[in-house]
Each structure stands twice: as structure tokens, then as C-alpha cells.
Amino acid sequence: MSVDMSKRPSFPKRAVITAGMPYGNKNLHFGHIGGVFVPADFFARFLRDRIGASNVVFVSGTDCYGSPIMEGYRKLKEQQNYEGSILDYVQENHDAQKHALNAYHISLDLYSGSGLEPAKSFHNKMSQRVITRLYERGYLHKLSTMQFYDPQAEQFLNGRQVMGRCPIRGCKSEKAYADECDLGHQFDPEELIAPVSQLTGATPELRPVANWYFDLPKFHADLEKVMRDWDADPQVRSVVTKTARESLAQPCIYIQTRYRDEFEAIREQLPSHSLTEATQNQSSFSVSFADWEARDTARSVLEEKSIRFRTGKTLLPFRITGNIDWGIPAPELEGLRDLTVWCWPESLWAPISFTQTALACDTNGHFSSHDWSDWWRADDAAVYQFIGQDNIYFYCVVQPALWNALAWDWFQDTPVANYHILFMNKKASSSGAIKPPMAEELLENYTAEQLRCHWLSLALDQKAVSFAPKTYDISVSHVDKKTGEEILVKDDPRVVDPALKESAFLTNIFNRLARSCFYGAQNACGGMLPDATPSQEVLDECTSALLDFEQAASVFDAHTALSIAEKFTRDANKRWDSASKAGREDQALYVQALADAFAQLRCATLLMHPAAPDGCELICQYLNFDPEQFFSWDNAFKTPQELAQLAGQNPAEHVLRTLRARFDFFSKHKTQK
DSSP states (O other), X not given: OOOOOTTOOOOOSEEEEEOOOOBTTSOOBHHHIIIIIHHHHHHHHHHHHHHOGGGEEEEEXXXXXXXXXXXXXXXXXXXXXXXXXXXXXXHHHHHHHHHHHHHTTOOOSEEEEXXXXXXXXXXXXHXXXXXXXXXXXXXXXXXXEEEEEETTTTEEOOGGGEEEEOOBTTOOOSOBOSSBBTTOOBOOGGGOEEEEETTTSOOOEEEEEEEEEEOGGGGHHHHHHHHHHHHTOTTSOHHHHHHHHHTTSOOEEEEEGGGHHHHHHHGGGSXXXXXXXXXXXXXXXXXXXXXXXXXHHHHHHHHHTXXXXXXXXXXXXXXXXXXXXXXXXXXXXXXBOSOEEOHHHHHHHHHHHHHHHHHHTOTTOOSSOOOTHHHHTOTTEEEEEEEEGGGHHIIIIIHHHHHHHHTSOOOOOEEEEEOOEEETTBOOOTTSSSOOOBHHHHTTTSOHHHHHHHHHTTOTTTSOEEEOOGGGOOSEEEEOTTTOXXXXXXXXXXXXXXXXXHHHIIIIIIHHHHHHHXXXXXXXXXXXXXXXXXXXXXXXHHHHHHHHHHHHHHTTOHHHHHHHHHHHHHHHHHHHHHHHHHTTTOXXXXXXXXXXXXXXXXXXXXXXXXXXXXXXXXXXXXXXXXXXXXXXXXXXXXXXXXXXXXXXXXXXXXXXXXXXXTOOSXXXXXXXX
16 A cells, blocks of 8 residues: 655644633633634644644633623622622633633643733733734724713613614624624624613613724725635635625615615715615615715615615724723823723734743743744744634634734734534524533533544534534433323433444544553563564555544544544454454464554554543553653654654563553543443
């Protein structure tokens, strides 16, 4: 078998990996972990093995500021008599998030917070620098926009203290806030349909407030180029450019055809526009404008004449500052003071602040460079941003434009966006009607490695997929014929748990290969490595699996990568079954079969390490190899015998740790036994 080694993917010298920022008003539910952090951790672990741990920085942190935190804190004080400060509230949620991440073996180099030390100081400084730079370069504009005011409470309302219906055409969200809905659509406050104050239930008024806005529409052409570049980049998924391009559409208003006569009566009052008639399946015609200002002028005319309409997505000035107290102080510009930085823009440069923090906290010299520019600006470095589908607008539209405006040579990260991970076929949100289980709650019925492998196998890069653990499925399986009682899925022993599909591979197939190797060596080789060279056929199969896995991992395709590892391990078990039986009467054949099996075990363990790190590292311990050498892809194509030689040992004298009877490298959860 000939293996082509010439088409291997290239990797950067250094890499930063980030995984978004959970809000500091709650712990993590399974979607945070399964949809973003586990995929990011898979790639971080793979990349550490591939280019060296000292060349990878994996950072994330709690988003400490903004109206969701203020509103969560307010409700906790009012409803549960919470006595701590808002900082105490954020710190407690941050600690809970960190505990959940550790429980799932998420190998972050830093999990801090935008308002928590040690990252707070770095982040505040960076925020001041960014805003001042944008202003000096002419990309910040002071705009007086409308903000909701509750006349009963006699106060302005932050974003989460207003609720209404999303005004964006085609969106059916009933959970829209002051300027964005729960699906991530952006709009002006005056567009929100049927707003209600969450403080008093009153209909809020709109009053003018001055803030700083980033001139996002100015970068339309630059963003079109970014989209074209991403179209040609195999690492960028189609969902990114498809979703981002929706925001690059021409400014447009949609009006129901039943208002056509009223529209024609005032049409001459509108700025220059073009009209597109409704097609057979559409109930609205569309009116397009040259820019967002012209569209807003038209909106005012239509509102004055009581002509109902919906707006389409387009680039709008992006708010940089806000008027809430809980936030990073914004620099005073043109006499506009006492503003804070809106949480979304500062979350875009937070990964840089976190990188600076991680490097500054590295007192043991773990990282290959302590200059953050070597990670964010060097030609031989790269940044990989793992995000959910809802955040594409911010990280893939706003961020590229901001980076261009700053002109600091920060390179745009490679966005790795996943579709939604559903719960029982419905979108799960901690603030929605379908309450997903909290991440740590799942560990009462499953092991972390079972869930890690299951989530990685869902192929969220291709479509939204449902997570349907049997233990939480309260749908009816069938009706008992004898008693007439409804039997729920979770109580039906005949129903297979979908969440345990990948677990069967770990606890049966992979465990079996490892046990066969160790027990065989204990019986036939005195507990040492077999004194034989693996066959060329096995070496070629190992090489092929490694190259295929490397290719899949390089484009973040964990689903395909795990499929490669599973098929390889299943085939290795079949080979062992056949070869070991043939060698029962021939010691030399049996030792050869063992040598082949050990080579395949070493390969399978390297492949599965990013997904199931604990079990794989346990195999390495029992093989008695240095983990740094064993898991390094510099040695990926070396057999166990060659690894022993690399350590200065005679392979036939390399002692393995004794494996006791019925030992499990990958265990089932105690509730599954």
C-alpha cells in the first residue's frame, strides 16, 4: 500500500484559539459546552499535539458587563433578596462556569473575565486604546438616537429591560430586546414592535440619547472582499459567509401589498428608491434605497402616514458606547462623558486582552513567546475563533470592519461557526421556553468523555442537530398493553440512548484493543513490548489513518476525524482477532500479531487524544511513555518500538505497566452499569 505524504495541510507556527464569552449572569448549559467549548477544545488539543503545546494559547472568559448581567442581578435582588454586589454576582457565576468547564476537561490556558482580574486591567486599557484610535481615524460618529424610557419608573431602560417582537422581515422571534432579538438580528430601538417595560409593564417612551457609533456601512466593500476570501478558504464554513452576507444587503423596506395605494400616495415624498414587485408567493413588495440614512428618512414618512412595514437586514452604524452604569468607562470625547463601552464591541477585542493576560501570567515560561504581537500580528501565526451561529454578525461582520478601521495589522481570525445544537428537536436557550439541562447536571448520568465524543460526532458544521439524551426524554414511547400505562422514553429499556452511541466505541471497541495489547504482552512478552517489527501493511494503514485524520482536523471536521479513528480501531480489532487466533500455536506469529496491535493502539490513542483525553493519557501511562513524546505529531509515524529507541531504550526491554484484570481505560457512568 502506497501512502502519499506530499499533500499534508500546513499549520501556523503559533496559534490562538478562543471560544466566545458566556454572559456573567448564569452558569453554562449543555449548548455552551457541546456547541462551542468542546469543539474548540478538540482543536486546541489536536493543535498542541501537532505544533507543540508551547505554541498554542487557548483563552476565553466571562462577559462581565452589559444589560443581561444588570437585569439578572436586579431580578435576583428583588426576587431572592440577594445581598451581594453586582461584582459578587458576576464572580459567583464566573466560578460556576469555570467549574463546569473543568468538569468537561476543557483545557483552557486562561478563563478569566472582562471585569475580573487578572484580565480586567489589560481589557480596560485595550478598550481605551481601541476607542481612542477609532475616533482619531475618523470612524466614530456621535449620534443622537432614541432610547427607551419608562415613564412610571422614571428612568431609561437598558437593553434587556425592554421586550417586544423582532421587526426584521422573516424573523418570528417574540423575544426581542431594545436593539437585538434572541436570534441575533440587529435593529434600531424605534423599530421594535410592541415594546413593553420589564420593570413596570408600561409601554416605554423613546427619548434621544447621544452615543458613539462606529461607521460600519463605510466598510461594505471591504467586507465583500472578506466574504470572497472566505469563500475560497476551506477552513471557513459556508454558514459564515451565507449568514454574514445577509447583513450586506441593500437597505430595504418591505410593505404589504394591501398598503400599495397608500404607498403610492406618498411615494414622491420618499428619497430616491427602486421598487420590486411582490412575486406570486410574497405578500409584500420591497423598496430599496442607496444608504441607511435614506431608508431611515423613508421610515419616518411611512410611520407618519401609518403605513405598516418591516425592514430588511443591512449594515448600520454599530454602537460602541452606552448609558448604563455597569460597564467599562469609555474615554471622554468632545465633552461626551460618563458613557460606558457597550459589551458587544469590547467582547470582540477581549480575546486579545485575554491573550495578553495569559502570557503575562506565564511565570514558568510555558509559551514560546510572551509578546502578544507574535500571536496576533505575526505572519506565521493564526487565530481561530469558535462561535455559535447567533454570533456570526459580530465576529464575521463587525470585527473584520473594526480591524480594518484600526489598521493595527491584527489579522482577522478564522471563524469556526457551528449551527445550533438543539434539545429534543427544539432550540434550547436558558432564557427561552425550552429549558436545557445545565452542563454539569448531565454528568449525573453520563461521563464527560461520553458526552464530548457524542457532541463532536453531531456534525454541527453542517446543520442544526438535536441532542436527545434518553434520561431527559419525557415523550411517550408506547402504551403498556396490560396496564394501559403510558411508558416514557426515559423509562423504556427497549429504547437505545442516542447519547451513548459513541460511548459504545470507547467502552467496548477501544477498551478491547488496549486490553488485548496489554494482556497479550503480559502473557507472551513478560510485560514488555513485543520484540518484533510491525508489518508494512499495518504501518501503511496507520499512516493513512493519521493523514486522513490530520486533514479532517485541520478544517475542524471533528465528525469525520472521529469516524476515521473509529473505523481504524474497529479494523485493528478485527485484525487482532484473526491474527491472534492464527498465532495460538505459533509463538512467533502471536508476537507479530501483538506488534501489529501495539502499533495500531499507539495510532488510535494519538487520534482519539483530542476527543477523549483522560482515557488516552491513561493508555500512555500504561505504555510507560513520556506523554510529550508520545502525543507529539513529530513522532506520529513512529511505532512503539521506535518511541522506546527515541527514549534511549532497547524496545524488547521496554517495561509496560501491569494491567489488572477487567481494567477499563474508558469507563461507563455508574448509572449505566
